[in-house]
Amino acid sequence: MSTTAAPTSSASAGAPSARERLLAAADELFYAEGVHTVGIDRIIEHAGVAKASLYNAFGSKDELVRAYLERRRERRKQRITDELARHRSPRAKVLSVFDILGRIGSAPGYRGCAFYNASAESTPDAAAVQVNAEQRAWTRALFTGLVREAGVRRPDALAAQLVLLYDGATASMYLDHDPSAAAAAKAAAAVLLDAAT
Amino acid sequence: MSTTAAPTSSASAGAPSARERLLAAADELFYAEGVHTVGIDRIIEHAGVAKASLYNAFGSKDELVRAYLERRRERRKQRITDELARHRSPRAKVLSVFDILGRIGSAPGYRGCAFYNASAESTPDAAAVQVNAEQRAWTRALFTGLVREAGVRRPDALAAQLVLLYDGATASMYLDHDPSAAAAAKAAAAVLLDAAT
DNA sequence: GAGACAATAGACAGACCTGTCTGTTACTGT
DNA sequence: ACAGTAACAGACAGGTCTGTCTATTGTCTC
Numbered sequence: 001m002s003t004t005a006a007p008t009s010s011a012s013a014g015a016p017s018a019r020e021r022l023l024a025a026a027d028e029l030f031y032a033e034g035v036h037t038v039g040i041d042r043i044i045e046h047a048g049v050a051k052a053s054l055y056n057a058f059g060s061k062d063e064l065v066r067a068y069l070e071r072r073r074e075r076r077k078q079r080i081t082d083e084l085a086r087h088r089s090p091r092a093k094v095l096s097v098f099d100i101l102g103r104i105g106s107a108p109g110y111r112g113c114a115f116y117n118a119s120a121e122s123t124p125d126a127a128a129v130q131v132n133a134e135q136r137a138w139t140r141a142l143f144t145g146l147v148r149e150a151g152v153r154r155p156d157a158l159a160a161q162l163v164l165l166y167d168g169a170t171a172s173m174y175l176d177h178d179p180s181a182a183a184a185a186k187a188a189a190a191v192l193l194d195a196a197t
Numbered sequence: 198m199s200t201t202a203a204p205t206s207s208a209s210a211g212a213p214s215a216r217e218r219l220l221a222a223a224d225e226l227f228y229a230e231g232v233h234t235v236g237i238d239r240i241i242e243h244a245g246v247a248k249a250s251l252y253n254a255f256g257s258k259d260e261l262v263r264a265y266l267e268r269r270r271e272r273r274k275q276r277i278t279d280e281l282a283r284h285r286s287p288r289a290k291v292l293s294v295f296d297i298l299g300r301i302g303s304a305p306g307y308r309g310c311a312f313y314n315a316s317a318e319s320t321p322d323a324a325a326v327q328v329n330a331e332q333r334a335w336t337r338a339l340f341t342g343l344v345r346e347a348g349v350r351r352p353d354a355l356a357a358q359l360v361l362l363y364d365g366a367t368a369s370m371y372l373d374h375d376p377s378a379a380a381a382a383k384a385a386a387a388v389l390l391d392a393a394t
Numbered sequence: 395g396a397g398a399c400a401a402t403a404g405a406c407a408g409a410c411c412t413g414t415c416t417g418t419t420a421c422t423g424t
Numbered sequence: 425a426c427a428g429t430a431a432c433a434g435a436c437a438g439g440t441c442t443g444t445c446t447a448t449t450g451t452c453t454c
Contacts, residue, residue, distance in 0.1 A: 039442080049402090051403090055442095121317060167369060176333065187358070192389075249415085
């Protein structure tokens with residue numbers, strides 16, 4: 001016991017733990033090729049870790065998928081809240097979300113929404129479906145709050161439309177290999193916002 | 198030879214051919230559970246057909262997936278062109294597309310875009326990805342043409358936004374189990390259309 | 395130095411998948 | 425009546441997948 005660092009996170013200056021290397025490998029391979037296509041063996045090989053370590057740390061592949069998506073979810077939330085803090089008006093905050101989307105979609109190796117993709121590959125009871133639902137609820141609540149702050153009469157209705165643009169931009173950037181969909185979504189969001197205020 | 202009906206389609210009054218029963222089973226099972234989850238054995242059992250008949254008719258599972266998606270694609274095109282013929286103005290035609298979407302999303306067993314879902318489960322060289330790209334190009338061209346008819350200055354830009362709403366509504370209806378997303382998309386489309394004309 | 399502990403490599407079981415192949419049955423046109 | 429054809433049932437091969445288990449190595453604390 002004593003003050004030994006927990007094995008689930010890296011020691012302050014040491015090499016990353018097996019758990020973290022597994023998460024990094026999962027993040028890379030699952031996103032690039034899909035949670036179904038990528039098998040356990042490729043994950044552990046890429047992480048340089050024994051199979052028993054994976055099952056010791058996560059218990060099953062499904063739980064590894066959950067941890068992979070949860071980490072993405074936290075990252076996305078952080079990125080959005082950080083960006084929102086840089087703007088004052090609710091209008092600018094809403095529009096800046098689409099700027100983030102554009103930067104995400106321009107990154108090399110972009111393959112669309114990790115949550116949607118993992119859900120589409122899974123059975124309805126899988127962890128991916130749960131995490132996806134959580135992420136969607138968070139995004140919708142975010143837009144609803146911002147739109148309400150902007151003084152829109154019926155915030156739910158406009159927020160739902162902004163979510164449509166958000167989802168649509170995500171899909172279009174991926175399937176059409178065209179990050180400009182985010183800018184189109186931003187322009188549409190501006191029109192809808194102005195029409196509602 | 199002579200005037201024998203081709204084995205690929207049913208005789209005028211006879212029972213459906215093995216090929217058609219396979220397509221019907223594929224349409225049902227692939228859409229409901231995913232092209233990866235559903236194996237060959239379940240398809241042929243559901244169709245009441247021998248395995249050799251499947252490989253004789255389609256050659257591989259991937260080609261069965263292609264045929265399944267191509268059929269869906271034709272059905273969707275037909276449904277939209279039929280609906281468009283019932284309206285006069287380009288504006289009404291555009292908006293009616295979202296009415297169709299709402300009816301599709303309200304049907305029991307709706308599970309989102311068959312093309313996207315199959316693509317997300319497949320490797321980039323799979324038939325699903327090709328058919329998906331074709332379907333997207335068709336939809337985009339449809340909107341572009343209608344918007345041009347409506348006299349919009351830059352039809353491509355508005356058409357891209359309508360595609361965003363189309364994709365977004367498809368995703369939202371599925372993931373949030375809420376067909377009203379189509380109505381929200383229709384309302385947003387009306388605002389964008391009016392702002393552009 | 396000794397024991398505890400975490401991680402290692404890798405074999406293994408059991409299930410599932412695609413695709414091939416053999417042999418049989420039923421129908422259809424001449 | 426008979427040849428040709430389509431479909432049938434089902435075994436089989438060869439591969440992949442998840443998850444378990446054994447046995448070994450290295451490291452850290454007392």
